Amino acid sequence: MEPQNLKTHQKHAALARPDIGEFGRHELGILGAPCGVIKELAARLLPLLTPALRVAYVDADHAAGDEAEAGGSGGADAILQAGATAELTDKIHFRRLDVRRGMDKFIQPQWLNEQSLVLVNGNHFRARQQVVIIDPRKPLDKKLDRLTDVQLVLLSEGQTEVPAVLQHHLPIGAPLTVLPLADTAAIAAWVQQWHQRHQPPLRGLVLTGGRSQRMQEDKDRLRYHGHEQRQHAAALLAPFCQEVFISCRPEQAAELPTGLTPLPDQFLDLGPMSGILSAFRHDPNAAWLVVACDLPFLTQQTLQYLVAHRNAGRVATAFQSPDNEFPEPLITIWEPRSYPVLLQFLGLGYSCPRKALINSDTELLTAPDPAELRNVNTPAERDAARQELGPLAQ
Secondary structure (H helix, E strand, C coil), X not given: CCCCCCCCCCCCCCCCCCCCCCCCCXXXXXXXXXXHHHHHHHHHHHHXXXXXXXXXXXXXXXXXXXXXXXXXXXXXXXXHHCCCCEEEEECCCCEEEEECCCCCCCHHHHHCCCCCXXXXXXXXXXXXXXXXXXXXXXXXXXXXXXXXXXXXXXXXXXXXXXCXXXXXXXXXXXXXXXXXXXXXXXXXXXXXXXXXHCCCCEEEEXXXXXXXXXXXXXXXXXXXXXXXXXXXXXXXXXXXXXXXXXXXXHHHHHHCCCCCCEEECCXXXXXXXXXXXXXXXXXXXXXXXXXXXXXXXXXXXXXXXXXXXXXXXXXXXXXXXCCCCCEEXXXXXXXXXXXXXXXXHXXXXXXXXXXXXXXXXXXXXXXXXXXXXXXXXXXXXXHHHHHHHCHHHC
């Protein structure tokens, strides 16, 4: 017999997992009507949704599948028929990837990670939350197992009420919005509000894990406002974030002043990328407002502007650098969708957060006062900053 005090063996690391559905973090399965009606609804909504959101549509072509079962090509062109497992085609104005691979809960979110909203034909696929169309051509009694979290009911022409079979299926007292299927503007407005209500919570991260080689002393311990810069930056973030963490090297965690919460790097020797990735490993379902510790001119007014103009439908919201057209990665709101993006760049051999922002769907803002984005990295810059900021910085 094994000793009673033997710890239970854990085969895999206990990782916090992203809270995503079948296809994405924000997905709506539309069902209850013929497939043509569902696709037509999606086509009506897209022009009203896409200015703010990146939207994907998921459907199935069963006619092509039936043709393949009968010995036909099933829609595959000559290259796939010849044995290729993937074909990437540049259509000049868009790109198409055809692959011979089954769809599953691992690959689907990976394919659609860049999308801020996924509309799904619920007749063919499940989605975590649903929009139900009341249409007598598609009775709901055979689809009730797919109605796990109904968010919206749409009444097609001639329908005036929610049928009893659906009312009995829904949780008692559950709030439910009912709109006409023909009212495209009202449905689009509801989707936008729904997406806004479900935006991830905001957590704060002060980056202090650098080696400060140019400054020749720890930048996070410098005083420009009467206390250490790591304390000052955390106080700036606090009004906007549920929690604020200090990103640091593991050996720095024990020496933080009282009141600061350490988040030691678990991805090592990657510069600022270490802190950002470690934050997402800690909570992959939050958006992270990241601020470097070497920004003594930064004010709450600039952070307020960043938060007020946050676009949770993008990978990130960042300020444009005052020196060039590129984003500033270290005064940025990184949305949860940026976590796999950053990991992908790391897998390709790049550890630069700015490169990830430049090559992703980033909301780029002009700072109200670009001078606040000035980094202080050298003793000469430190002395000049202290002189500008006054007696508390001495």
